[in-house]
Amino acid sequence: MSFTSPSGESAPTESDVIVVGAGPGGSTTAAYLAQHGLNVTLLEKSEFPREKVCGDGLTPRATRALTRLGVDTSQENGWLHNKGLRVYGGRTEPFEMDWPDLTDFPPYGLVRPRADFDDMLAKHAVAAGATLLQNTNVDGAILDDRTGRITGVTTKDGRRYHAPLVVAADGNSSRLAVSMGLNKREDRPMGVAVRTYYTSPRTNDDYLESWLELWDGERGKSNLMPGYGWVFGMGDGTCNVGLGVLNTSKGFGKTDYRELLKRWTDGTPEEWGFREQNQIGKVQGAALPMAFNRQPAYGRGLVLVGDAGGMVNPFNGEGISYAMESAEMAADAIVEARSRGFNTSSAERAMRAYPERLKAELGGYFRLGTVFVKLIGDPRIMKLCTTYGLPRPRLMRFVHKLLANLTDAHDGDAADRIINALCKAAPSA
CATH class of the missing domain: 3.50.50.60 (FAD/NAD(P)-binding domain)
Structure with missing residues (x-):
């Protein structure tokens, strides 16, 4: 060495x-x-x-990159595996979607x-x-x-x-x-993310969790805040909990992100443990250059x-x-x-x-992403998406593949072909 x-x-x-x-x-x-x-x-x-x-959660795209590098991603080598994404938004109950079954990507993500x-x-x-x-x-x-x-x-x-x-x-x-x-x-989007850790009974979760709506209390009866959130069980008694805000949001640069995280987590169920007395370490932030x-x-x-x-x-x-x-x-x-x-x-x-x-x-995929973040920066459009788009399982599976950039380059299904065609047609970022 x-x-x-x-x-x-x-x-x-x-x-x-x-x-x-x-x-x-x-x-x-x-x-x-x-x-x-x-x-x-x-x-x-x-x-x-x-x-x-960091959120500490990795999609199958990162799993593939590690495998190509020659890294052992087995659970015996200290990796926590996850099998999909749980999404909150548009309704009280979340959607659970397994990672797609593909030729080009493995069927599991990782946490470390x-x-x-x-x-x-x-x-x-x-x-x-x-x-x-x-x-x-x-x-x-x-x-x-x-x-x-x-x-x-x-x-x-x-x-x-x-x-x-x-x-x-x-x-x-x-x-x-x-x-x-x-x-x-x-002319490129930028995000800010903050996160901390909590001791939590939800630590052994085999789904990554994404929150497309951040309420500071009961859903629909409190304030809808800018950004998106995540909860990733670490398997060691803790959860990584954080949120991100995009510069297309009106709240970008004018928000106390640590206070925003507290308001959101205070509105989650008490039994999850996302409270100040269970917090481990400080709330820390980082920029996301896109x-x-x-x-x-x-x-x-x-x-x-x-x-x-x-x-x-x-x-x-x-x-x-x-x-x-x-x-x-x-x-x-x-x-x-x-x-x-x-x-x-x-x-x-x-x-x-x-x-x-x-x-x-x-380049084409990133260009589509820049259009996407401009659209969801408008709360009216975000509300339309969560109200009318998220409750449709077939549409959600398509969006799941699009957002995680998980498609087969050859011989994929209809969703793969549509996403790949869109990426090729879009001018490079």
């Missing part, structure tokens, strides 16, 4: 690729590259295990705390041959004065690392991308993966699966570029295939 001490002592200063950020996108990129024999330095500003704000999940992925990258440096806070790019191309990075404590290609996997704020003039696009809100995904030697490139699904706020998928696509391009000789014109053509592939595979 190429693991170094948290201080980064004896670390290489020259690599084939530098990856900044050891979250799901960064560690997955590093693992794939190391598996192909590249010399990879993975720089992480914190020290593992460390906490990240992010502190453990990210630690596991980083160790997986190290086991593949990557060098992990913790407590290494990157604060800027080293640029070639002639070309403006990135040739390495500097850290807050004065260290310098060099490589022909640098991957920015440093999250929503992506200080590295910003230092190269890549700022967020304002639909490629930072572009281009490759340029001047810098590769964006995951949240750094705004690769969160606008339909459901899911980010981990897309971080891992973009990481695999980026690694494919980098491996091809290395085979052609870094810094050659042929290698540059190989690298340009990465953003083109992203847009071909996800």
